[in-house]
Amino acid sequence: MTSSSYPSLRDRRVFITGGATGIGAAIVESFAAQGAKVAFIDIAEAEGHALCDRLSPRPWFKKVDVTDIQALQTAIREASSDLGDFHVLVNNVANDDRHKLEDVTPEYYDNRIAINQRPATFTIQSVVPGMKRLGGGSIINLGSVGWQSKTGDYVCYAVAKSSTDGLTRGLARPLGKDKIRINTVTPGCVTTERQKKLWLTPEAVASINAAQCLQLEVLPQDIANMVLYLASDDSRACTAQEFRVDAGFI
Template sequence: MSRRYPEFEGRCVFITGAASGIGAAFVAAFAAQGARVAFLDTNRDAGEALARQYGARFHECDVTEPAALAATMGRAISELGALDVLINNVANDQRHPADALDPQTWRASLAVNLDPAMEASRVAYEVMRPLRNGVILNLSSINAHLAPANMAAYVAAKAALIGLTKALAREWGAANIRVNAISPGWVVTERQLELWLTPEGEAEWMRQVALQRRISPEDVAKLALFLASDDAALITGQNFIIDGGRT
């Protein structure tokens, strides 16, 4: 159970890529605080089920289409009545050897892992600026620092998100909009268990970390709650690593 943040009661939160994994943990965490939550994903069945479970609003959307993303956010914000917190979570950590990254594959990766954060932030800024208040959280990764093999496009996008975070924090600070990044380590989600997290891989991970435990989506959500809360009112332009001491 996360600590209680009374200020979230009635605040409006929008999350991209939130039908499963870390994004679903964000939905659950903010809804439990009394926030009004809307989120998007391409997985309609999972999204609708999650929305029913937590009283949130689900919108189906392909974030690789900027116009569709902007329109979906507009509808969601109209339904919520405002926008206080944006979490740019959507990502795809598909592996590709660097020498196999043709221009189409490269652009396809950035179209999911980088571009939607800027488009969603632009839409959020237009809503938050007149109110002189708002929080934007960008989900990066420790892979931006570690740069593992076969993830060049993903690594580049996640590193760019840290730079984007700093740039937007500086530019939009005058409107009292705070922008921070979260860089998780190896978070144990259903996708990771299905595709990448082998017993051998996890054993190697445990040899590299200081804290001998798995990182859960809920661990990341607790950090997001703090960064979006009034307790973090003077924190902006920062990248927060949550990896059990790996980096």
């Protein structure tokens, strides 16, 4: 699959959460291919270093547990110290482990929110001062069609991801005063290695195909392509919006 070339992304500094595998890895690779200077974090240390080994120039990478906000913000400071203020932030990190309502404990709920919701607010808090110094920037939050399609068995994930558009729209006006754009990219049923191992049974694939308007696999690169567009100057007039990449699933 080929991607468009965005000259405005060359030498742009990009920070990505959850960039070691799946959609995140496709986003990291895609920005690197555009000539951007990429920094990313992930709890999957081996996979993160393996991804860095495949790319040139080598991205900045650090193992970080995003439930630790102090560690998360420290990593952003370290990366910006090495690379400079970030033009682009991609809030990708998430975990959609299934769970039943009756099994949810307060501790489990807090942990799901700490992975799927809370980090985005604090990464934005960390990068905005630098974006203001640069005279603008682009923030891209990753949503989910799961809660929109009323998928069961992950109520905590649904709560967290349904808040993504609220974060995007709630910050668009104040950030816009400093030429900082903020948008949501909402993936559909994306074929990743993790999903193939855990959820994408033949029955599930048949159900997805029946629901989609386009009879195709949505791949991580499809999501990365939309992220690239929203990070580039080509989308200079786009903010406060949700862009679904779901083959017409919703």
